[in-house]
Amino acid sequence: MKKILAVCGLGQGTSLILRMNIEQVLNEFGVTADVEHMDVSSASGIEADLIVTNSELAKSLPEQQEKIVIVENYFDLDEIKDALQGHI
Amino acid sequence: MNFLDRERIQLDVSVDTPEAAIREAGKLLVKNGDVEEGYVEKMVEAFRQHGPYFVIAPQIALPHARPEDGVNQAALSLIRLEKPLSFGHQTNDPVELVFALAASSSNEHLEVLQRISKLLGNKQTIQQLLMTGSVDEIEIIIKELST
Numbered sequence: 546m547k548k549i550l551a552v553c554g555l556g557q558g559t560s561l562i563l564r565m566n567i568e569q570v571l572n573e574f575g576v577t578a579d580v581e582h583m584d585v586s587s588a589s590g591i592e593a594d595l596i597v598t599n600s601e602l603a604k605s606l607p608e609q610q611e612k613i614v615i616v617e618n619y620f621d622l623d624e625i626k627d628a629l630q631g632h633i
Numbered sequence: 634m635n636f637l638d639r640e641r642i643q644l645d646v647s648v649d650t651p652e653a654a655i656r657e658a659g660k661l662l663v664k665n666g667d668v669e670e671g672y673v674e675k676m677v678e679a680f681r682q683h684g685p686y687f688v689i690a691p692q693i694a695l696p697h698a699r700p701e702d703g704v705n706q707a708a709l710s711l712i713r714l715e716k717p718l719s720f721g722h723q724t725n726d727p728v729e730l731v732f733a734l735a736a737s738s739s740n741e742h743l744e745v746l747q748r749i750s751k752l753l754g755n756k757q758t759i760q761q762l763l764m765t766g767s768v769d770e771i772e773i774i775i776k777e778l779s780t
Contacts (some may be wrong), residue, residue: 554683557736558697562689562746566754585683600723601686617724619638620753 547578547633551593552598552606556584563619567597570625576633595632597625635708635735636748637775639768640665645740651685651728652677654718655696658733659708667735669703670685676733685720690753692763694720697734700742707741708751709734711771717779730762752778 551567553560560582567580578594585605589598596606596613603613614628635641641661647721648654651710675698680687688694698704710733732749736742750773752758759773 554679554686555697555699555736557699558734558746559687559689559695561743562750565750580641582726599686599689605683618691620750621690622754 547594548592549578549580549595549597550588550593551580551582551592551633552588552596552602554585554602556582556587558633559619560584563616563625566619566622566625567629570622570629571633573626574629576595578633595629597628617618635665635667635706636745637709637711637752637771639772641708642768643710643712643770644765644768644771646712648718648736651680651694651718651720654694654712654714654728655680656735658660658696658710658712658731661712662708662735665708665710667704667706667708667710669705672698672703672735673733674715675699675702679728685722685726688720688722688725690759691725692717692727692729693725693753693759694728694731695734695749696731697736700736700738704735704737707735707739707745709745711762727753730759747779 551560551564564582585602662668678698712731717729719726
């Protein structure tokens with residue numbers, strides 16, 4: 546099972562919203578994955594298949610660039626779908 | 634549920650900086666006993682430290698801090714800015730709606746986040762929030778959402 550991280554600055558609010566919406570999109574795709582939410586400093590030390598965050602925070606994860614998928618609007622399920630397509 | 638009731642909404646607030654906008658939205662949480670005053674400064678600090686990542690959708694900022702920063706109960710407040718304000722976000726600026734989140738570690742927190750998602754996942758609702766003339770109308774929008 547793939548491990549996906551939903552990342553925000555503090556790991557409390559924004560990333561949880563992102564995680565809920567990622568799970569909803571995965572559900573529509575019929576894909577099961579392990580989705581976790583966390584803050585950007587924790588995420589920098591964690592092994593994952595995919596990291597979903599916005600371009601602001603992506604800058605703080607220089608060593609994981611190739612795993613990062615950018616989503617700018619955390620509420621836009623279509624944007625999340627487009628971003629995840631091809632990666633899962 | 635302390636979710637955008639009239640005590641926690643203020644329309645057409647005049648501010649010049651993102652910090653001032655965060656403080657005004659946070660003030661509504663303090664006034665209602667949702668958070669301690671220190672929580673508001675932690676929200677400002679999070680902005681200074683991590684940048685405007687909490688501008689999570691076009692025109693929408695969701696500042697918050699951590700549960701241990703002085704949260705008494707899960708809640709959400711809203712200020713609408715008189716003039717759109719730049720938070721320095723690449724794609725989602727300028728901001729007009731600032732939702733301050735009292736992030737608790739309870740189940741209520743999840744419920745608040747689910748309701749935010751439902752509210753802001755709907756582009757029509759966002760337009761209504763931007764255009765509406767009164768807090769009364771916003772109350773109706775929120776009420777419709779929860780039915």
